[in-house]
Amino acid sequence: MRLVLEPRAERSTAAAIASPLIAVGLTLLVMSILFGFLGKDPLNALAVYFLQPLTDSYSLQEMVVKATPLVMIGIGLALCYLANVWNIGAEGQFVIGAVAGSYLAVKTQGTDAGTWVLPAMLVLGALGGALYALIPAICRVRFGASEILVSLMLVYVADLVLDYLVRGPWRDPHGYNFPTTADFDPVATVPSIIEGSRLHIGALMALVVVAAAWTVLGRTIKGFEIRVVGAAPKAARFAGFDADRLVLFTFAVSGALAGLAGIIEVAGPVGHLQPGISPGYGFTAIIVAFLGRLNPIGILIAGLFLALTFIGGEQAQISLKVPLDLTKVFQGILLFFVLACDSLILYRVRLIRTRKAADAVA
């Protein structure tokens, strides 16, 4: 007897919906076994991990704060990936967006600049991210360079630019030469939704982005174009869609969203510019985009879910005293199962009896 994967005649919609759920289920199963090995009650551990953060409003708010940049970047990446365009450098676009927006905050520091500062910073952030993302896009369209490599390598360039600025020209003059800008003025800070909480209006903007992406992808010609170019490039060419222009378009949009996420993060939860403003949001968002099936609503759910694993991981470290690595293992296992279960969409699993086995039974 053996298992074979048999290609399906067409994509299975049922499998497409079931696949992430199966993946999450399998992950939970493996995690239970792991907790068991560590001598922790698996049910209790999973409760700490996944249910406790959902039971108090503080953890819920923190979850949304953590999910906000992930969802925003993830949406932009999904547009790229649907069009078969591979932007791997959202991390760099995030950083450059943060830098571009912070320029205004640093320059207006301590002046009586009005309430226009924050909106202008957000616009600059999005613009910075978009322009930075256009570099790999133009390289691909004009010179046929791999956008994967170029966008990825530009991440390190962005990190170094940020590093240079906060250690050099933008360094807080009263900060004992430590590498950070001065704290942004109130007019340059993203306001909280709830007084005293870290939950900021960026979360609402992420929701708007999700709704907009859902509309564009589902209801407009542009969305149709993205899908067709991605799924059937030849057909797209016959239909008169310009693949090169779409590369530029998707890169610009995803760069703008990553840049916007960057400036919101810096002007919100961080409050100033410093090295290490992103704990890898641009890369984690790639997982979010795929976990969410490149679907805006799915990405929203996936972003919240991944944020939950961060918060739950911390609570598990505190109340169960398990090591941090467990959180990392968890995310790795999840991604592994998601990719594995994805094969169910295009393939079906069949049990085939070999002749010998059949004979033996007979």
Add this chain to the structure above:
Amino acid sequence: MRKLLFAAAALLALAAPAAAEDKLKVGFIYVGPIGDFGWSYQHEQGRLAMMKALGDKVDSTYLEKVPEGPDAERAIEQLARSGHKLIFTTSFGFMDATVKVAKKYPNLMFEHATGYKREKNLATYSGRFYEGRYIQGVIAAKMSKSGVMGYIASVPIPEVISGINATMIGAQTVNPNIKVKIIWVGEWFNPGKEADAAKALIDQGADVIMQHTDSAAAVETAAKRGIPAFGQDSDMIKFGPKTQLTAIIDNWGPYYTERAKLALDGKWTSTDTWGGLGSKMVVMAPYTNMPDDVKNLAEDTEAQIASGKLHPFKCPVVAQDGSTVECKGGTHLDDGQILGMNYYVKGVDDKVPGK
């Protein structure tokens, strides 16, 4: 369904306040993994020493590898919300996050290592590591035949720059023409890069290696080449049994014990502690793999610094460009000048990055 009930029961059990609430819960935030054998490892040793000293009067938790960004604030707040009364945040990059959380929880006590922002309920503490560096400079100049020291630097903040300067001033008391080659790794913990830097320095002629990064990679790499080296943060003798000269050990245990005791007695106040060899917050590992005369000189230098007789930055301090640094502390530079140091002293042939 039964599983669900179990989970719900588990949740209720968690939500109920734990018994024996009298214990002081102490929280720690580490920037690296506790297994780095360097900075975070030493803080973890300090936590364990505190646990040992105070026994069942305290309970403690740590969060390791917390990134120095927006996540830090959440991590600190998670500790604050889960009943921890005294919280130590052990990296410079946690400063603003600690200030924010401290303002939000005025009834809890916070302590931040190596920073300069204080509040009523936020104390700061750090070690005068430059004192140990001065001794290392003296030893290195004695041991070096080529007259070139190799220095692996991490991030160009004042603490690291003052360390380079103290090394140089110490070395110049032995050999006025001593040279130092510096490689900036740009990170605190990256064993691969640290090892590469050590190799490069040795290839460039350095015959004694010192480091201001957190792993044991440099000591290990130098040991393979038979080159003497200094450990950092912890005693790294097992990584270079025949080559480690000494190490600067961060000794946090007594401080953590004392602060937790004060908190237990209700006598904790926000203070600014900068402990050195004198108060044993900075300790030198045994002087090994060197001739007796060097060892005696090192021990003598250590005793003089510990007693306050000798200050590594005693005036006049001459900057790289030849100008004399203003002497604000009377006979030596004052603490503010050392804490904000961003220039090299004379004889260092390098440029401060980003300047």
